[in-house]
Amino acid sequence: MITEALILSAILFVVGTFGVLVRRNAIIMFLCIELQLNAVNLAFVALSRLVGIDGQVFVFFVMTVAAAEAAVGLAIIISIFRHYESVDVNNFNLLKW
Amino acid sequence: MTIFSTLLTSVVQEGHGGGGGDFVPFLPGLVVLLPLLGFVINGFLALRHARRSADAVRAGGELDLGGPGERPATHTLPSLVGPGVMLLAFLVTLVNFVRMLGSELHEPMVVHYWTWIDTGAFHVSAALQLDQLSMVMMMVVTGVGFLIHVFSVGYMKDDPGYPRYFAYLNLFVFFMLVLVMGSSYPLMFVGWEGVGLCSYLLIGYWFSDREKADAGKKAFIVNRIGDFGFLVAMFFLFVTFGTLDFVPVFHDAPDALVYGGGLATAISLFFLLGATGKSAQIPLYVWLPDAMAGPTPVSALIHAATMVTAGVYMVARSSTLFALSPVGSATVAGIGVLTALFAATIALKQNDIKKVLAYSTVSQLGYMFLGVGVGAYAAGVFHLMTHAFFKALLFLGSGAVIHSMHHALHHTHNHADPQDMRNMGGLRKYMPITWTVMWLATLAIAGIWPFAGFFSKDEIIWQTAAFGGAEHAPFPGLYTAYWVIALAAAMLTAFYMTRLMVMTFHGSNRTGSAEEKHLHEAPAVMWVPLAVLAVLSTFGGWINVPEAIRESFLGGFGVLPMTEWLHHWLEPVTATAHHIQETNLGELSHYAPFGGGEVAWAVISTVMALVIVVAASRVLVRGEVKPAAEDAEPTGFGKVLYNKWYVDELYDRTVVQPLLRLSRFCWKWIDAFLIDGAVNAAGLVARGMGWAGSLFQTGNLNTYAFFFSLAALVILGVVVF
Numbered sequence: 001m002i003t004e005a006l007i008l009s010a011i012l013f014v015v016g017t018f019g020v021l022v023r024r025n026a027i028i029m030f031l032c033i034e035l036q037l038n039a040v041n042l043a044f045v046a047l048s049r050l051v052g053i054d055g056q057v058f059v060f061f062v063m064t065v066a067a068a069e070a071a072v073g074l075a076i077i078i079s080i081f082r083h084y085e086s087v088d089v090n091n092f093n094l095l096k097w
Numbered sequence: 098m099t100i101f102s103t104l105l106t107s108v109v110q111e112g113h114g115g116g117g118g119d120f121v122p123f124l125p126g127l128v129v130l131l132p133l134l135g136f137v138i139n140g141f142l143a144l145r146h147a148r149r150s151a152d153a154v155r156a157g158g159e160l161d162l163g164g165p166g167e168r169p170a171t172h173t174l175p176s177l178v179g180p181g182v183m184l185l186a187f188l189v190t191l192v193n194f195v196r197m198l199g200s201e202l203h204e205p206m207v208v209h210y211w212t213w214i215d216t217g218a219f220h221v222s223a224a225l226q227l228d229q230l231s232m233v234m235m236m237v238v239t240g241v242g243f244l245i246h247v248f249s250v251g252y253m254k255d256d257p258g259y260p261r262y263f264a265y266l267n268l269f270v271f272f273m274l275v276l277v278m279g280s281s282y283p284l285m286f287v288g289w290e291g292v293g294l295c296s297y298l299l300i301g302y303w304f305s306d307r308e309k310a311d312a313g314k315k316a317f318i319v320n321r322i323g324d325f326g327f328l329v330a331m332f333f334l335f336v337t338f339g340t341l342d343f344v345p346v347f348h349d350a351p352d353a354l355v356y357g358g359g360l361a362t363a364i365s366l367f368f369l370l371g372a373t374g375k376s377a378q379i380p381l382y383v384w385l386p387d388a389m390a391g392p393t394p395v396s397a398l399i400h401a402a403t404m405v406t407a408g409v410y411m412v413a414r415s416s417t418l419f420a421l422s423p424v425g426s427a428t429v430a431g432i433g434v435l436t437a438l439f440a441a442t443i444a445l446k447q448n449d450i451k452k453v454l455a456y457s458t459v460s461q462l463g464y465m466f467l468g469v470g471v472g473a474y475a476a477g478v479f480h481l482m483t484h485a486f487f488k489a490l491l492f493l494g495s496g497a498v499i500h501s502m503h504h505a506l507h508h509t510h511n512h513a514d515p516q517d518m519r520n521m522g523g524l525r526k527y528m529p530i531t532w533t534v535m536w537l538a539t540l541a542i543a544g545i546w547p548f549a550g551f552f553s554k555d556e557i558i559w560q561t562a563a564f565g566g567a568e569h570a571p572f573p574g575l576y577t578a579y580w581v582i583a584l585a586a587a588m589l590t591a592f593y594m595t596r597l598m599v600m601t602f603h604g605s606n607r608t609g610s611a612e613e614k615h616l617h618e619a620p621a622v623m624w625v626p627l628a629v630l631a632v633l634s635t636f637g638g639w640i641n642v643p644e645a646i647r648e649s650f651l652g653g654f655g656v657l658p659m660t661e662w663l664h665h666w667l668e669p670v671t672a673t674a675h676h677i678q679e680t681n682l683g684e685l686s687h688y689a690p691f692g693g694g695e696v697a698w699a700v701i702s703t704v705m706a707l708v709i710v711v712a713a714s715r716v717l718v719r720g721e722v723k724p725a726a727e728d729a730e731p732t733g734f735g736k737v738l739y740n741k742w743y744v745d746e747l748y749d750r751t752v753v754q755p756l757l758r759l760s761r762f763c764w765k766w767i768d769a770f771l772i773d774g775a776v777n778a779a780g781l782v783a784r785g786m787g788w789a790g791s792l793f794q795t796g797n798l799n800t801y802a803f804f805f806s807l808a809a810l811v812i813l814g815v816v817v818f
Contacts, residue, residue, distance in 0.1 A: 020802050029798075089798040096796030 005046035012039035026077050026087040030070075037066050120200040123192045125208050125225050128235060129274045131189070135182035135267035139175050142260035146171040150257070162257065172259045176250045179263035183243035183270065190235045197232055203669050205231075205344055207280045214283070218339060226280035226343060230670040233478060233663070234277035234410055237485045238403050242270050244626035245398040248493050251622035252394050252500055262302065262392065269295035273403050277410060282331050282341040285411070289327065289375065292404045293320045299399060300391040312390035319384040323374015330367035333360065347417040347673060354421050356681055365418055365425025368411065369432070376408030378466060379436045382459050383745060389451040393496030396451060401458045401492050402485035409465040409481050413474045416674035423571040423681075426470050430561070433466025434579045434586070439742070441589035445596070446731060446738035449516050450495045453597050457542065458488055460586060464557050467583055471576070472678045473560035474671045475664040479641045480557055482663075483549035486637045487541040490630035494535040497619035497627065498601060501528060505608055505615035513608075518597065519725040523606035527616040530624045532602045534631035539598050541634040543591035543710055546651055546703045552638035555699050558583045559643070559689075562698070566686025577690040584702060591706040595713040600722060603714070607724045645695040651703075 012035055019032030041059045048055030077087060084091050146160075149171075153160035162168055205228035214221040246266060253262050269292060276288025293316075301313030331341060337353055337360060338346050354361040372378065377385035388400045399405070412419055412429060419426050437460045444456035461484050468477030501524070502515035513520050525532040541548035544555060561583055565576025606613055618624070641663040646652045652660075689698050723729075731739045740746075793804070 017806055021799060021806060024799070092798065093796030096794045 002046050002049055006043060009039045009043040009046065012036075012042065024088050024090055026080070026089050026092075029089065030073055030077065034066065034070070037062055118200055120197050120202040120206055120227070122206055122208055122227050123196060124189055125193060125227055125278065126210065128186050128189050128193075128239065129225065129271060129278060131182040131186040132267045132270040132274065135178050136264050136271060138178045139260050139264035139267055142171040142174055143258070143264050146257075146260055160257075165254070175260045175263040176254075179267060180243060180246040180250060182267060183239060183246045186270070186274075187236075187239040187243050190232075190239045193227065194232055194236060197227070197229070202228065205280075205670075207342075207344060219335070221281055221283045221341065223284065224280040224342075225278040227278070228670055229666050229668075230410075230413060230478065231277050233482060233667070235274065237482055238270065238273050238277060241402045241485050241489050241630070242273075242398060244629055245394050245402070245489060245493065248397075248496070248623050248626045249392075249394040251620050252496055253392060256392075258302065262299075265295055265298045265302070266395070266398070269299065269399060269404070273407075276407055280343055282334065282343075282346075285414075286324075286327060286331070289371075289407060289411075290324065292399070292407065293317060293324075293375070296320075296388065296399050296404055299395040300388045302391050302395065306390075309390040312384075312387040316384040316388050319381050320374045323371045323381055326367040326370025326374070328371075330364050330371065333364045333367065337364075343414065347415075350417045350421060351673060351677060354418070356421055356677065357423055358421075361418060361422040362424045365415075365422040366428060368415060368418070369425065369429055372408030372411055372429075372466075373432060374408075375411075376405050376462050376466070377459050378408070378432050378463065379439060382436060382440065383748060385459055386452055386455040386741070389449070389455050393451065393492060393499060396455070397489045397492030397496065400455065401488040405458065405462055406465065406481045406485070409462065409469055409477055412466070412469040413478050413671075416469070416474045416671050417677070419469070420472060420674035420677040426472065427572055427575060428470075430467045430470025430579055431575070433463040433468075433470055434561075434582045435463070436460065437463030437467065437586040438582050438589070439463075441586045441593065442738055443741045444593040445589065446735055448519050448600075448725065448728075449514075450498065450518050450521075450597060450601060451492075451516055453518075453593060454488070454491055454495060457491075457590065457593065458484075460590065461488065461542070463586070464554055464583065467561060467579065468557035471557075471561045471564040471579075472674065473557060473564070474674060475641070475667045476553065476556040476560050478667060479663050480550075480553035483541065483553040483634070483637050486630055487538040487548075487550055487634040490534060490538040490627060490634050491542070493623070493627055493630065494531050494538065495601075497528065497531045497623055498524060500619060500623070501616050502608065504617065505612040508615040509609070509611045511609065511612055514725060517725040518600040519722055519728050520607055521601045522604045522608075522722060523602070524616065525602040526606075527613075528602075528618045530618055531627065534624075534627045535602070536598060537631045538634050539594045540710070541638075543594055543706045544587055544702060545591075545706050545710065546699075547635075547638070547653075547657070549634050549636070549638035551699075551703055552641060552643070552646075554587060555702060556641070556643060558587065558702065559695050559698060562689040563685040563687070563695075564682075565690065566688060568683030570682055580690060587702060588705060588709055591709040592713050595710045596717055599714055599717040603718045604722060607722065643695060646699055649696040651696065651699055 016032045016035035016039060019035065020029050023029050023032065041062055044055040044059050044062070046055075080092060081087050146169075149169075150160035162172060205226050207224050207226050209222050209224040211223050212220070213223045246263075249262065249266065253259055256262060272288045272291025272295060274288070276285055276292060279285045279288055297313045297317040299313075300316050301310045304310045304313070334346060335341055338349055340346060354364075374381045385400055385405065389396055391400070419429065440456040440459035440463065444453050444460065447453045447456060461480070465477045465480050465484070468474070468480055498521065499515050502521065505511075506513055506515050537548065541550040544551045558580065561576055561580045564570060565573050565580060570576065608616065619627070639657050640659045642652050642657045642660050644660055647657060647660045688694060693701070730736070737743065795801075
């Protein structure tokens with residue numbers, strides 16, 4: 001059971017990472033990050049079978065942080081959208097040398 | 098007045114009550130502190146005056162000091178404070194002196210105040226040493242110093258920097274007293290550097306004149322060369338003895354150092370280097386003639402009577418060390434006698450009255466070095482003392498002349514040089530008191546019986562002969578040469594001093610008819626100190642009449658009092674040195690190199706000096722002297738002497754210019770090119786690397802994410818595998 005769960009977790013994580021790297025839409029990238037986080041959550045829950053309750057506690061932490069991150073991240077995306085009328089990350093390249 | 102009566106009672110009570118008992122010092126710290134107090138008060142007034150005149154200038158005007166009767170407090174208080182603290186210091190010294198006279202003191206009395214340096218093996222305490230030698234120096238410094246302070250009240254009264262002048266002068270006396278009273282070499286060095294600082298400040302007192310400010314710098318820098326020698330000698334001493342306090346060093350020296358050994362010679366030669374700087378001897382004498390840029394009383398106090406004799410004091414203080422090194426002592430004497438002759442030749446052709454006196458001072462300091470170099474430490478200190486009297490008198494007298502000349506030329510807006518003797522002449526009529534006292538001083542410096550200089554200078558010359566003729570004298574021929582040169586320089590002294598007197602006071606007046614009316618005698622505040630110094634210059638030599646001379650007619654068949662008093666007085670200080678000398682050299686000679694005893698040569702030298710003075714005054718008074726503006730440039734050998742043997746030019750070519758070139762090289766190439774270049778290169782490299790790194794900052798989110806993931810993968814790979 002644990003093996004299958006970890007494999008699923010890995011697949012989800014790679015899908016998430018791939019999404020972050022190749023997509024240009026900020027919302028999609030954001031969703032892919034959520035996917036990565038949840039992949040990690042799955043791994044935590046699965047492994048808590050082996051090592052005890054700690055993994056499950058961590059999942060709560062991750063979910064809390066993800067919620068806070070979603071709030072802040074979506075707010076940033078909305079304000080960027082209001083400015084550029086677009087959520088394509090290729091447009092946001094002001095922070096450079 | 099209460100202080101005065103307290104002092105008197107304490108003298109009477111303890112001085113007389115002692116009667117051969119122990120020496121009880123009377124507030125020796127007060128002697129040092131009083132001039133310091135004067136410095137603080139006068140310094141405060143000087144700052145106040147500076148602030149006020151700065152305010153006045155900012156307001157667009159200039160501070161008006163008012164007439165003589167309406168000066169602000171900043172310009173009246175120093176007249177009281179400056180000489181006042183000196184008088185009190187002199188009185189306290191006098192009490193100590195009287196007490197020392199009435200007691201038996203064989204070991205120096207060291208009064209400890211606090212620990213100054215305490216690190217590992219090196220301990221120095223702030224302590225004052227009271228013994229016969231420091232007492233003589235204290236009497237000279239505070240006594241002559243007081244007279245010069247009083248003279249300054251008259252001489253400097255119209256100077257806007259009046260409080261600043263007295264602040265510096267008081268500070269100088271403070272450091273000079275630290276120099277002569279300190280109980281260890283480091284403390285002496287504090288005074289040594291302090292008087293150098295005050296000398297610098299006072300030479301450049303009129304600092305708005307570039308030439309005068311430069312003269313101050315020259316004095317300071319040349320002295321630094323000597324200070325290097327002093328420091329190295331101190332390091333040698335510390336390595337050898339583990340302490341720098343006078344008492345233990347001189348106690349251990351005869352056992353720790355080998356007679357004639359390399360270490361003793363090295364120490365004495367390095368100390369000599371220090372002394373040549375401070376006491377203006379060959380090769381470091383060049384700063385003293387330039388130091389005449391300062392006010393004339395400063396020349397009298399610092400550059401004639403006290404500071405420049407510090408080197409002589411130091412050699413006399415270290416007599417034990419110098420006695421252990423015949424080579425060192427012979428070098429001291431050689432440098433002294435050469436300087437005496439060399440400076441005397443230059444003085445022959447100088448026209449600036451102060452320059453003549455400056456070279457005369459260098460020459461007389463040479464005699465002192467000769468004295469302490471031939472083991473006649475008491476004679477050296479004796480000449481130091483009499484020289485302080487007559488040279489201070491000569492300088493102050495020249496100050497009175499310059500003062501009068503300055504006023505006369507100022508009244509008629511004449512821009513002629515008030516110090517040039519070619520512009521003077523015939524001043525005797527207008528300044529009879531100054532004329533009289535300066536002749537007394539001239540007779541004293543020329544070494545004519547029975548004035549002070551006769552006894553002290555003759556003693557030194559005689560001791561040179563006696564030392565050279567000792568049973569096991571080192572380099573006997575050398576001392577014969579010294580003796581001959583010393584006699585020759587004495588003759589030159591008589592001549593150039595007569596020339597100075599004749600050009601200044603005799604002959605026809607060359608100031609100009611309009612100016613002549615404004616020439617005047619110095620006010621009482623100036624001539625009274627002159628008179629006191631004249632008395633000292635006349636009778637000051639009688640405290641040390643040599644035994645042989647006393648019995649002859651020169652000593653009035655025993656009428657002159659106090660036979661060899663100073664010699665016996667300094668005995669406890671010089672005893673070790675004399676013991677070393679006696680053991681290694683044997684009996685001193687009683688005959689001069691070409692026969693003749695002490696009395697015979699004393700008669701010969703005084704008669705020759707007298708003949709020169711009389712003949713020179715007769716001849717010179719008839720010779721026509723032209724005013725400076727019309728006078729032709731000297732030619733031939735006279736030109737060489739007039740230009741001081743071109744020594745300044747020689748030093749400029751061989752030392753100053755190469756040093757400047759080296760400095761320029763260090764500046765342009767070492768500093769600006771190498772060091773600055775390295776620093777700039779380091780900055781450039783950092784900037785370049787930053788620029789390369791900044792290329793990664795594309796601002797593109799995907800690129801960042803890609804590198805982030807890549808790095809995470811790499812780290813994961815490293816951790817797992």
